[in-house]
Amino acid sequence: xxxxxxxxxxxxxxxxxxxxxxxxxxxxxxxxxxxxxxxxxxxxxxxxxxxxxxxxxxxxxxxxxxxxxxx
Numbered sequence: 001x002x003x004x005x006x007x008x009x010x011x012x013x014x015x016x017x018x019x020x021x022x023x024x025x026x027x028x029x030x031x032x033x034x035x036x037x038x039x040x041x042x043x044x045x046x047x048x049x050x051x052x053x054x055x056x057x058x059x060x061x062x063x064x065x066x067x068x069x070x071x
Contacts, residue, residue, distance in 0.1 A: 002068060002070065003065075003068045003069050003070075004069070005069055014062075014065065015062075017065055018058055018061040018062040018064075018065055019058065019061070021035065021036070021056075021061045021064065021065065022056050022057075022058055022060075022061040025056045025061070026055075026056060028052060033051055035064060035068075036056060036060075036061070036064055037051070038064075039063065039064030039065075039067050039068065040060060040063070040064060
């Protein structure tokens with residue numbers, strides 16, 4: 001998924017997005033899991049049981065979002 005940053009992006013809003021992604025992934029939200037798997041090569045070959053046990057750091061969530069924004 002490709003996203004576009006607004007003209008004056010808020011760093012706080014971006015941090016909030018990363019925290020929300022981290023929380024959703026930890027809760028097992030299928031959309032968040034798919035988003036993280038697409039953005040983190042280390043999880044590309046994980047099975048669903050392995051992914052449920054995987055810890056997602058805030059830094060990794062930020063990395064996923066940064067890649068989606070084209071960085």
